[in-house]
Amino acid sequence: MGIPHLKKTVAAAALALACGGYAAAELRDDYVAVEPPNEDHPLTEIISGYEFRTDETRALQADDFENPGYLLLEEAMETWEEVDGAAGKSCASCHDDYEESMAGVGSTYPKVVDRDGEKVFTNIENQINHCRTEHMQADAWKYDKPDMLGMTILVRNVDRGEPVNVAIDGDAAPYFEKGEALYNQRVGQLDMACSNCHQDYYGMYIRADHLSQGQSNGFPTYRFKWSGVGSLHRRFSGCMKNIRAEPFSKGGEEFLALELYLGYRGQGLPVETPSVRN
Amino acid sequence: MLHRIIPILAAATLATTAQAGEVAPGDVKIVDGAIAASLTGEPGDAERGKAAFVGRKAGNCLACHVVTELLDEQQFHGEIGPPLDGVADIYSAAELRAQIVDSKVANPATIMPAFYRETGLNRVPDAFKGTILSAQQVEDIVAYLGTLKGE
Numbered sequence: 001m002g003i004p005h006l007k008k009t010v011a012a013a014a015l016a017l018a019c020g021g022y023a024a025a026e027l028r029d030d031y032v033a034v035e036p037p038n039e040d041h042p043l044t045e046i047i048s049g050y051e052f053r054t055d056e057t058r059a060l061q062a063d064d065f066e067n068p069g070y071l072l073l074e075e076a077m078e079t080w081e082e083v084d085g086a087a088g089k090s091c092a093s094c095h096d097d098y099e100e101s102m103a104g105v106g107s108t109y110p111k112v113v114d115r116d117g118e119k120v121f122t123n124i125e126n127q128i129n130h131c132r133t134e135h136m137q138a139d140a141w142k143y144d145k146p147d148m149l150g151m152t153i154l155v156r157n158v159d160r161g162e163p164v165n166v167a168i169d170g171d172a173a174p175y176f177e178k179g180e181a182l183y184n185q186r187v188g189q190l191d192m193a194c195s196n197c198h199q200d201y202y203g204m205y206i207r208a209d210h211l212s213q214g215q216s217n218g219f220p221t222y223r224f225k226w227s228g229v230g231s232l233h234r235r236f237s238g239c240m241k242n243i244r245a246e247p248f249s250k251g252g253e254e255f256l257a258l259e260l261y262l263g264y265r266g267q268g269l270p271v272e273t274p275s276v277r278n
Numbered sequence: 279m280l281h282r283i284i285p286i287l288a289a290a291t292l293a294t295t296a297q298a299g300e301v302a303p304g305d306v307k308i309v310d311g312a313i314a315a316s317l318t319g320e321p322g323d324a325e326r327g328k329a330a331f332v333g334r335k336a337g338n339c340l341a342c343h344v345v346t347e348l349l350d351e352q353q354f355h356g357e358i359g360p361p362l363d364g365v366a367d368i369y370s371a372a373e374l375r376a377q378i379v380d381s382k383v384a385n386p387a388t389i390m391p392a393f394y395r396e397t398g399l400n401r402v403p404d405a406f407k408g409t410i411l412s413a414q415q416v417e418d419i420v421a422y423l424g425t426l427k428g429e
Contacts, residue, residue, distance in 0.1 A: 188400070190391045191399055205357045207340060207341040207353070245401045
């Protein structure tokens with residue numbers, strides 16, 4: 001048919017004319033971007049969601065006393081020492097000082113771990129529950145409940161500022177490929193893929209929302225819209241519901257694979273957990 | 279319990295099934311980027327079309343398109359697609375109809391949803407089975423777009 005595909009830049013220029021001054025967050029001139037690790041990487045510059053948010057949102061994230069994610073972290077610092085479960089252990093019984101034992105975890109998960117010869121692909125949440133059920137003989141924590149969110153923040157926060165560095169080769173390769181395929185697969189009644197928004201149009205507005213690259217480096221995150229802290233998989237779920245798609249289950253294999261793919265899309269970004277978003 | 283479920287199901291099926299005299303989604307033919315005849319056999323209503331164009335649960339076209347004449351009454355127009363000001367000067371009703379029904383026929387890579395297609399979709403919850411817009415809504419939006427002419 002005759003309808004031409006207007007270039008993004010043309011549409012953007014036209015919009016700037018059409019509604020010149022409406023108050024919204026633009027990327028500042030001095031936004032921080034990271035070089036992709038190689039030429040095959042899907043992005044030409046890797047940008048944290050932080051850069052797309054307003055000054056107020058960014059200021060709240062930067063303030064360790066005001067950032068609500070730190071309340072959960074403080075509770076988790078206590079939980080770390082508390083005995084729970086039939087084995088009579090706390091996290092500290094086996095892992096001692098988390099600043100040391102958990103260094104290098106937050107920036108490298110999800111990953112394939114070796115459990116007595118068995119290779120298991122896991123993220124931090126599922127690993128914590130493995131420790132609770134197998135090593136502590138305690139009940140699993142529910143995804144997205146405060147205990148789990150707080151402990152995940154605690155583990156990831158040890159690596160705050162460290163560059164994301166997930167492995168996608170070797171044992172991780174099939175999970176990475178699966179994640180990449182899911183990222184590019186159209187779903188829902190609106191028939192969109194993650195890539196349609198976060199790859200093709202980041203930096204632009206979709207209605208009132210300033211589209212970012214959909215990076216994972218700040219999760220779990222405090223969101224104004226949730227009036228609380230939520231997991232990465234909760235965000236995946238929300239994005240899928242918005243395009244009228246049936247979300248995959250939190251902690252399940254599809255979201256784990258997507259999580260790994262997102263890690264690689266953000267390879268080199270500093271871990272920001274706990275971030276603040278609108 | 280039952281009486282709570284039935285209306286929801288009924289609403290969902292209403293949007294799904296083509297009414298008598300309408301062209302069903304599977305029978306629509308896009309020829310040379312156009313659909314010549316109205317999907318309902320009647321011209322649409324521009325006033326209703328504007329509501330369906332704007333409605334977040336209907337077309338939600340402003341998610342991606344700017345329409346300057348709506349800036350006063352509707353905040354936040356998206357910038358994903360081209361502005362639709364003067365679109366009726368460029369395209370015929372038949373071309374606009376095809377763009378709304380299934381823009382992926384012209385451009386398979388587009389982000390713009392196919393508003394009157396119900397096949398080839400993945401992981402659609404039952405509540406959203408069927409087309410996004412009804413044949414009537416498509417025609418009404420075509421009529422509304424027909425009013426978007428240059429000065």
